[in-house]
Amino acid sequence: MTANNAKRVLLITGLSGAGKSTALKTLEDIGWETIDNFPIRLVEGLLKTPPSSSRSDEDPPLALGFDSRTRGFDPNRLIERIKRLQHNESLLISTLYLDCAGDELERRYAETRRRHPLALDRPAKDGIALERNQFEPIRRWADHVIDTSRLSANALQQQIRKEFALGDSHNTTITLTSFGFSRGLPSNIDLLFDVRFLSNPFWDPELKDLTGQDQAVAEYIRQDPAYEEALKKFQDMLEFLLPKYQAAGKAYVNIGIGCTGGRHRSVHVAETLSKNLQAVGFSTSVAHRNLASRPMEALESMQNGNGNKGN
Incomplete structure (x- = not known):
């Protein structure tokens, strides 16, 4: 199995509010197949079928989104699963981590009036701090890290397009x-x-x-x-x-x-x-x-x- 025939898989995670939804939507626009908050325990089953011997538009690369709301999410277990999957020569797996400064995340949550998924009845900054600590192993281990603190949604879209473009077909x-x-x-x-x-x-x-x-x-x-x-x-x-x-x-x-x-x-x-x-x-x-x-x-x-x- 050559790298050209391997199915390209991008795992996207990071802090809530850092831009995962924007990244997934942009990847979808440029030809990727995307799934958000897919149960961790089902990932290996999803990826176990090898790609066809010749790549085609019917077998697009796959982007999977995970965050603290994903069922069964555990950063260390996710890393172990990814390591096992990377031994599969039919898969070409990489990880994108979206980071963001705490004060900017607080501002975004205040503007949208959304509750941070880990804050419960406490201020958003408490949930952000807890999530940052929880995600630190993945951040250190990720292949790609994008800090969205100073990026508008449009600027993030442009960076995603630049780094993960599939060629001229889109x-x-x-x-x-x-x-x-x-x-x-x-x-x-x-x-x-x-x-x-x-x-x-x-x-x-x-x-x-x-x-x-x-x-x-x-x-x-x-x-x-x-x-x-x-x-x-x-x-x-x-x-x-x-x-x-x-x-x-x-x-x-x-x-x-x-x-x-x-x-x-x-x-x-x-x-x-x-x-x-x-x-x-x-x-x-x-x-x-x-x-x-x-x-x-x-x-x-x-x-x-x-x-x-x-x-």
């Missing part, structure tokens, strides 16, 4: 949507590019009934003096912003490309930008909201609000 989903302003803005747009400054093929009788997917229309649009510089600036902006969105853990980025009717300029620009982004490594898809809409002079005359039939 990158941000990027969609470019062409549309016509005269038919209303699409919903859920994150970035919006208005290309109504480009020459409008609608006013050429030979191009009016064609779309931005036709070669003649594409050539007409590309002849606009502003076209090349505008596309380059759009591309530069997206190449700068998209990695930032990915690093922030944004699952979807929707880019709107709008012209007047949504059939010519926006269609061509959306498809061109999509191809250009794919060429530099981004995974994109294209949607044309108004491609099948009937061309209407009344709508196209709304350009610039004054019926201008030029640029």
Whole structure:
């Protein structure tokens, strides 16, 4: 059994309020299978089935969450169980411990008005101190320790994504949507590019009934003096912003490309930008909201609000 075929298992534990739920949710978002507060005595049975000889999306890595509320939780016994499991060559097991300063945990419990699981009828700081002492053997033994005292939930998500990413299969989903302003803005747009400054093929009788997917229309649009510089600036902006969105853990980025009717300029620009982004490594898809809409002079005359039939 090689390390590449071994099933990856991450055990997550730490102080209550330190961010275990956030860590598990983030792992789930990037492709891990996650289970929280799974009974300790059942762990070996859960993991005893060896993975298939070839890894696939049907056999994702597994993250198990434990804390002081977990049934049968005992730090020393947990360590002994993990040591036994690590002798199994079909498993690749590591442990993540989430730590946090006591005053920060007190603040979090005060803000959420939740009771610390070990505090019972005493102040939260007493429960925190008891839990910290109880968990110290695991903290010393853990493979990964993240102190969340100064981390926001978003910062913790980014760190989890960075340390436990599975590869490129769970990158941000990027969609470019062409549309016509005269038919209303699409919903859920994150970035919006208005290309109504480009020459409008609608006013050429030979191009009016064609779309931005036709070669003649594409050539007409590309002849606009502003076209090349505008596309380059759009591309530069997206190449700068998209990695930032990915690093922030944004699952979807929707880019709107709008012209007047949504059939010519926006269609061509959306498809061109999509191809250009794919060429530099981004995974994109294209949607044309108004491609099948009937061309209407009344709508196209709304350009610039004054019926201008030029640029």
